[in-house]
Amino acid sequence: MKKKLNALNYLVLLGASAFFIFPIIGATEFSLRANGATTHNFSNFQWAIQQDGFKTNLGVSLRLAILTAIAVLVLMVPTIVYLHLGGARWKRLIEFICLVPLVVPVISFALGVSTAFPTFLQSTVYELSFLYVIISMPYTYRALDVGLSSIPLVTLVEASRASGASMRQTLMFVIVPTIRSAVNGAIFLAVALSLGEFTLAVILHWDTFPTWIANISQGHILAAIALSVLSLVGAWLIVLVFAIAPKSFRSNKAQEAAA
Amino acid sequence: MTTENRVSVQLKGLRKVYGDAVALENFSLELAPGELVALLGPSGCGKTTALRILAGLDTDHEGQIIINGKDIASVPANKRNMGMVFQAYSLFPTMTVEENVAYGLRVRKVDREKRRAKAQELLELVGLGSMGNRLAHQLSGGQQQRVALARALAIEPNVLLLDEPLSALDAQVRTQLRDEIKRIQTEVGTTTLFVTHDQEEAMAIADRVGVMRHGVLEQCAPPQEVYLNPTNVKVAKFVGAMNLLPAEIVSSTELRVFGHTVALRASDTGAPSGKTGMALVRPEQLSLKLGDGKGPASATVVSRTFLGPLTRISARMISDSSTLFISMPSAQALQFVEGSTVDVDIHATSVLLDA
Numbered sequence: 001m002k003k004k005l006n007a008l009n010y011l012v013l014l015g016a017s018a019f020f021i022f023p024i025i026g027a028t029e030f031s032l033r034a035n036g037a038t039t040h041n042f043s044n045f046q047w048a049i050q051q052d053g054f055k056t057n058l059g060v061s062l063r064l065a066i067l068t069a070i071a072v073l074v075l076m077v078p079t080i081v082y083l084h085l086g087g088a089r090w091k092r093l094i095e096f097i098c099l100v101p102l103v104v105p106v107i108s109f110a111l112g113v114s115t116a117f118p119t120f121l122q123s124t125v126y127e128l129s130f131l132y133v134i135i136s137m138p139y140t141y142r143a144l145d146v147g148l149s150s151i152p153l154v155t156l157v158e159a160s161r162a163s164g165a166s167m168r169q170t171l172m173f174v175i176v177p178t179i180r181s182a183v184n185g186a187i188f189l190a191v192a193l194s195l196g197e198f199t200l201a202v203i204l205h206w207d208t209f210p211t212w213i214a215n216i217s218q219g220h221i222l223a224a225i226a227l228s229v230l231s232l233v234g235a236w237l238i239v240l241v242f243a244i245a246p247k248s249f250r251s252n253k254a255q256e257a258a259a
Numbered sequence: 260m261t262t263e264n265r266v267s268v269q270l271k272g273l274r275k276v277y278g279d280a281v282a283l284e285n286f287s288l289e290l291a292p293g294e295l296v297a298l299l300g301p302s303g304c305g306k307t308t309a310l311r312i313l314a315g316l317d318t319d320h321e322g323q324i325i326i327n328g329k330d331i332a333s334v335p336a337n338k339r340n341m342g343m344v345f346q347a348y349s350l351f352p353t354m355t356v357e358e359n360v361a362y363g364l365r366v367r368k369v370d371r372e373k374r375r376a377k378a379q380e381l382l383e384l385v386g387l388g389s390m391g392n393r394l395a396h397q398l399s400g401g402q403q404q405r406v407a408l409a410r411a412l413a414i415e416p417n418v419l420l421l422d423e424p425l426s427a428l429d430a431q432v433r434t435q436l437r438d439e440i441k442r443i444q445t446e447v448g449t450t451t452l453f454v455t456h457d458q459e460e461a462m463a464i465a466d467r468v469g470v471m472r473h474g475v476l477e478q479c480a481p482p483q484e485v486y487l488n489p490t491n492v493k494v495a496k497f498v499g500a501m502n503l504l505p506a507e508i509v510s511s512t513e514l515r516v517f518g519h520t521v522a523l524r525a526s527d528t529g530a531p532s533g534k535t536g537m538a539l540v541r542p543e544q545l546s547l548k549l550g551d552g553k554g555p556a557s558a559t560v561v562s563r564t565f566l567g568p569l570t571r572i573s574a575r576m577i578s579d580s581s582t583l584f585i586s587m588p589s590a591q592a593l594q595f596v597e598g599s600t601v602d603v604d605i606h607a608t609s610v611l612l613d614a
Contacts, residue, residue, distance in 0.1 A: 151352075152347060152349070155345055155347050155349045156349060156351065158316050158336075158343075158345070158349070159343070159345060159349040159350075159351070159407075159410075160351070160362070160366075161315075161316070161336045161337045162314055162316070162336060162337075162341055162342070162343035162411075162420075163337075163362050163363035163366060163410065163411075163414060164337050164338070164340065164363050164366050164367055164414060165337055165362070165363075165366040166337055166366070169366045173351075173362070173365070173366070174351050174353075177351075177353040177354075178351070178352055178353055180353070
């Protein structure tokens with residue numbers, strides 16, 4: 001059912017797009033400035049990349065982002081599928097839990113974590129992934145919930161079960177591919193949030209890419225902006241990998257089988 | 260390609276309750292190996308519930324499900340090896356037609372070449388041999404249901420379960436696919452349970468028709484038997500058109516309808532004599548002749564509906580203004596124009612009584 005967009009829809013779309021696009025264009029332009037805005041080149045990027053700690057901190061943030069994305073999928077997809085299939089009575093509770101991170105101030109969240117989290121988790125930077133899963137829940141829940149609402153989930157699951165598939169096979173072969181764009185959306189949200197999160201990392205005394213950028217920016221504001229643009233691009237790239245990987249994995253297998 | 264695993268199915272004393280509503284009550288049914296049984300009834304009569312219980316998709320029921328002598332009531336849906344076709348289009352949208360058909364084999368870890376060959380074989384069987392690379396949304400409704408049928412058969416199921424597979428299709432495709440399902444089922448030989456609310460469909464396709472009402476299986480017999488010899492008034496009224504004619508009970512075995520003495524159907528005998536009731540008579544068990552309007556069974560022709568070889572006439576009784584339907588060969592019906600006065604005659608040898 002394709003609905004034609006009317007003028008008002010276009011206006012809203014345009015306004016919303018401008019709201020997102022102009023700051024990004026502005027930041028990109030700013031990051032490319034050189035010699036007091038007389039020319040544009042990549043010198044700010046080059047400078048930033050050559051600074052101490054660029055690789056280590058970017059590596060940490062990328063690993064956190066990937067871990068967060070995987071944890072979000074493993075935790076959220078089966079849960080929301082269950083809510084749609086017959087766990088409707090839990091829906092309000094889960095929805096509420098997923099909204100809580102929006103209203104709990106990050107400071108109190110961080111304090112709670114540092115007193116309640118087991119020490120073995122607190123001793124590694126990857127504790128941040130757990131927290132990123134939680135603070136991304138309000139967004140990832142919505143993305144996946146909308147995706148699952150838009151497909152005939154019950155029929156597809158029953159057809160898959162009747163064909164002999166286990167629930168795990170049904171999730172992997174039928175549900176996730178069918179809500180691919182919602183899954184990609186959730187991954188993007190989780191990755192973008194992990195790559196940009198600053199407060200929790202600082203309060204819990206971890207060095208990540210955003211905290212490192214904050215340090216750099218004290219000496220070189222343009223380079224800091226260049227790095228922010230870079231992490232945005234990085235987020236897109238990671239989503240792209242998640243989106244393309246399953247397909248190329250499948251076609252590789254097809255080629256192997258044909259050979 | 261006749262499959263070797265022809266199985267018998269026994270459903271014994273099934274009972275299923277949703278909240279306060281009883282969906283199925285003391286439901287027992289046996290399917291012989293290779294048999295096609297249609298469950299027929301209005302929506303909400305429990306026919307789909309029975310099918311879903313057999314599939315393992317509805318649990319928490321009482322009673323036994325016995326396949327080839329083994330009770331499988333506690334076996335989960337994905338281990339029952341049942342092929343199922345749903346009312347709604349249920350193809351996996353991200354897979355090609357061939358991948359859909361091969362899906363059951365894929366989850367059983369059959370190797371790729373074998374499952375491709377099997378999928379192709381089944382697509383040929385349902386007449387879609389060249390469509391393997393399409394996606395579901397590129398097919399028409401009828402084609403999608405063919406693919407769903409191929410997918411259900413690909414796993415060489417113990418039982419084929421068809422849950423109103425034709426309801427979403429338009430009339431022409433429906434008839435065509437109905438005949439094809441029958442052909443394929445006969446060819447493959449899989450024991451099949453078919454659920455429908457369409458009488459014609461059930462009559463045309465099934466070896467036996469099970470008529471259901473309010474969660475109870477009223478009668479299960481070959482189609483002719485259900486139509487000509489319904490076990491009770493409920494079945495008689497539901498299957499085919501039925502006239503209700505005023506009748507007088509003469510004895511425990513006989514009725515008087517329009518001055519004729521007619522035998523009372525065995526199952527309903529024992530009615531007290533001297534009382535009256537309604538005799539159930541099919542439109543084709545009545546005939547007309549032109550009359551003078553003075554007989555006990557005089558009527559006026561109200562309308563004629565031409566149905567090709569047959570014409571259906573509706574006539575209003577002069578005595579009590581009730582309306583009757585009479586069906587007769589179209590050539591005979593020409594003489595009975597609207598408004599003509601006729602005498603109604605009855606040809607039934609035995610009838611049911613709605614007391």
